Amino acid sequence: MSEVIDLAELAASAGLEQELERLARSHGIIRTRQLNQQETWTVLGAALTRELLSDPRLSNDVHTHAPHGALVPGLQVMLLEQDDPGHARYRRLVTAAFASKAVRELEPRIEEITRQLLDKLGDSGTADFIDAFTYPMPLEVICDLLGVPGEDRDPFRKWAMDISAAPSLEAMQASAGELFAYCIGLIGAKRERPTEDLLSELIAARFEDGSALTDEELSSFAAVLLIAGHDTVTNLLANALHDLLTHPEQLAALRRDPSLVGSAVEEALRFRGSAMTTVNRVALADIEAGGVTIRKGELVRFLLNAANRDAAVREDGHAFDIGRATAQHVAFGMGPHFCLGQRLARQEATIALTEILARFPSLELAVPEGEVRWLASDAIRGLEELPLRYARESA
Amino acid sequence: MGQGRAALCRSAVPGSYGMSCVRELGEVGMRITVNHGLCDGLGQCALVAPEVFSLDDDERLVVAPDPAPELAGRVAAAARACPVRAIAVEGA
Numbered sequence: 001m002s003e004v005i006d007l008a009e010l011a012a013s014a015g016l017e018q019e020l021e022r023l024a025r026s027h028g029i030i031r032t033r034q035l036n037q038q039e040t041w042t043v044l045g046a047a048l049t050r051e052l053l054s055d056p057r058l059s060n061d062v063h064t065h066a067p068h069g070a071l072v073p074g075l076q077v078m079l080l081e082q083d084d085p086g087h088a089r090y091r092r093l094v095t096a097a098f099a100s101k102a103v104r105e106l107e108p109r110i111e112e113i114t115r116q117l118l119d120k121l122g123d124s125g126t127a128d129f130i131d132a133f134t135y136p137m138p139l140e141v142i143c144d145l146l147g148v149p150g151e152d153r154d155p156f157r158k159w160a161m162d163i164s165a166a167p168s169l170e171a172m173q174a175s176a177g178e179l180f181a182y183c184i185g186l187i188g189a190k191r192e193r194p195t196e197d198l199l200s201e202l203i204a205a206r207f208e209d210g211s212a213l214t215d216e217e218l219s220s221f222a223a224v225l226l227i228a229g230h231d232t233v234t235n236l237l238a239n240a241l242h243d244l245l246t247h248p249e250q251l252a253a254l255r256r257d258p259s260l261v262g263s264a265v266e267e268a269l270r271f272r273g274s275a276m277t278t279v280n281r282v283a284l285a286d287i288e289a290g291g292v293t294i295r296k297g298e299l300v301r302f303l304l305n306a307a308n309r310d311a312a313v314r315e316d317g318h319a320f321d322i323g324r325a326t327a328q329h330v331a332f333g334m335g336p337h338f339c340l341g342q343r344l345a346r347q348e349a350t351i352a353l354t355e356i357l358a359r360f361p362s363l364e365l366a367v368p369e370g371e372v373r374w375l376a377s378d379a380i381r382g383l384e385e386l387p388l389r390y391a392r393e394s395a
Numbered sequence: 396m397g398q399g400r401a402a403l404c405r406s407a408v409p410g411s412y413g414m415s416c417v418r419e420l421g422e423v424g425m426r427i428t429v430n431h432g433l434c435d436g437l438g439q440c441a442l443v444a445p446e447v448f449s450l451d452d453d454e455r456l457v458v459a460p461d462p463a464p465e466l467a468g469r470v471a472a473a474a475r476a477c478p479v480r481a482i483a484v485e486g487a
Contacts (some may be wrong), residue, residue: 054476088480095435095479100454170444335476338439 004031004039007277007303007378016381017272018318020044020359028290034378035166036118038068038127039301040280041255041292046289046330049302054335058300059083066282069299071163072176078220080228080279084336087171093213093342094225095206097145097198102261106141113140114355124391125261126366130383133356134237135230138348142229146222147190149195152182160231165377179227198225229341233348235274235375235382240264242372242386243271245365247320254322255357264322265349266329272306272318273331275339275345276381278302304330305381333337362391424466426485427474429456433481440473440482448473450484456481 005023010016021044023030028045043049052058061083062069063076071077077093096102117133135157143153162175187203194200199222206212213221244251244264254260280299287294289376294300307379308329310319332339339345357363365372366387373384426449436454447462447470450477462470474482 050442054439056475084480086473088478092433092479095433099435230422334442335439336478338437338478340478 004033005042007032007042008035008376010192011276011381012374012376014370014372016374017305017309018099019231021311021317024306024310029116031293032378034280034299035169035172036068038299039299040069040301042277042296043290043300043302044306044310045290046307046313049281049307049330050334052287052289052300053278053302053330053333053337055287057283057287059284060087060281060337061130062280062282062299065284066280066297067245069280069282071279072173075176075180075221077279078224079340080224080337087336088219089207090221091340093202094198094221097201098340098344100343101322103347106145106353108345109144109346110137110141110351110357113137114351116218118359121321122392124362126387126389128385129241129388130234130238131385133146133352134234134241134386137237137352138230138233141344141348142226145198145229146225147195147199148186148226152168152186153291156226156230160227160234163227164231164380165375165382166379167376175224179223183222183226184215185207186222187215205247225341229344229382232274232341233345235380236345236351237349238386239272239274239300239385240268240349241382241388242351242365242383243268243320244322245363245388246369250320250322254353258354258357260322261350261354263324264353265346266326267320267322267324268349269331270324270329272381273308273329274301274381275331275333275379276305276377277379278304278333278337302330302333304333304381360390360392361394362389364389400458427458427468427470428483428485429458430481430483432481433458434477435479437478439476439478441478444469444473458479 010019024044027043028048029043031039033039043052059065060081062081067073071081072135076082079087082090083348114137117137121127121132139153139156159175159179162171163179166172188198190200191203194203199218200222202213244254254264278301280301283294283296283298283300285296308331312319332342366389372386375382375384403430434456436450436456438450440456441449447459447466449457451457471484474484
């Protein structure tokens with residue numbers, strides 16, 4: 001196999017997942033080209049994904065072992081680009097903030113934000129639901145949690161889009177630089193005047209040996225929580241709405257029985273999760289996998305959306321079926337880097353879907369199905385916009 | 396600590412680490428320690444070694460008593476899969 005796939009190019013179509021699954025039938029692992037023109041191994045098959053995501057021979061610490069594989073050169077991203085035991089040491093500092101209890105306590109606030117945003121839509125009309133809802137909702141939640149002042153939130157959408165849906169390497173690096181600079185300033189302000197939020201808690205946090213996080217570590221933490229904490233949910237929710245609206249029988253089933261919302265969220269995650277590709281790993285040794293040899297020093301990433309459609313796991317993987325009673329997907333990854341915010345993401349998606357469907361008995365795509373535009377991104381699966389026609393009374 | 400196949404649970408490590416739970420693996424002499432103060436109930440260990448690790452309804456980690464010695468490799472992999480390193484394995 002010598003073909004090198006450009007994922008971002010493929011992603012511009014709705015058929016990305018089918019195409020990947022077809023590729024996966026012959027190759028559990030393929031070569032792809034990244035934004036910075038680096039070639040990497042990309043794992044497609046579900047079994048190989050499960051095996052390699054916990055393989056200690058693959059390191060997330062690309063800054064040490066393969067700097068060309070870094071998300072942003074010179075800026076080590078907290079948690080994502082770290083290995084254990086250091087990774088676990090940092091992760092423990094934020095575990096409680098994303099634990100079941102903390103996320104349950106956020107429920108009333110998430111419902112409030114959701115209702116306020118839906119109120120702004122009025123009784124009927126046409127709107128881009130990404131702009132009007134799926135972007136602002138999770139952003140408000142994570143900014144509240146971290147303690148980001150409301151007036152600072154305007155540039156986040158551009159930064160998030162540039163970083164995760166990267167239109168170009170230059171835009172990505174420029175926005176990452178601006179985001180880190182902003183976070184350094186925010187940490188400085190909170191040091192002087194602590195507030196009741198996660199960032200102030202992190203500033204005050206101490207490791208077992210009494211040491212504290214440095215400003216650089218704190219701003220890296222802030223940056224990763226801010227971006228990963230909203231952009232993924234924005235796109236997950238938009239994908240979920242799109243997939244429900246283009247599968248009317250599934251939407252009808254959910255409207256008939258709103259208690260299916262939990263399994264609808266799981267199916268949305270499996271069918272078209274938003275965190276499509278993981279960050280790079282680097283091989284610390286030669287690894288035989290899926291009929292190829294990954295050489296020491298080579299980059300490896302995981303295409304979770306391909307693994308979630310693997311025909312070896314379920315023959316009807318391309319069917320969108322909210323009645324599947326299973327959370328057996330890898331949309332949140334697996335192993336040591338299993339998504340920190342998965343409970344919050346699930347809760348936000350559950351509340352949002354419930355409230356949107358209850359509010360608007362009439363809801364449909366405002367453009368023909370084939371005309372929605374998909375992000376040409378090799379990292380995030382999502383839509384450019386989601387124009388919906390909505391009304392509080394059924395048509 | 397006790398020898399042999401007995402599985403025991405004890406509260407240990409006073410202070411911020413909360414309660415630890417110790418299981419001994421019979422013949423191989425492997426000891427599994429779960430720090431419940433750190434465990435976040437994510438279940439990543441249970442995906443790797445479901446015969447040994449499971450979550451109860453409250454997302455609390457339960458370690459099976461007396462796991463088969465041939466599971467030693469999987470138990471070690473399960474410990475590595477934990478995002479917060481709440482599982483320690485000695486003698487694997």
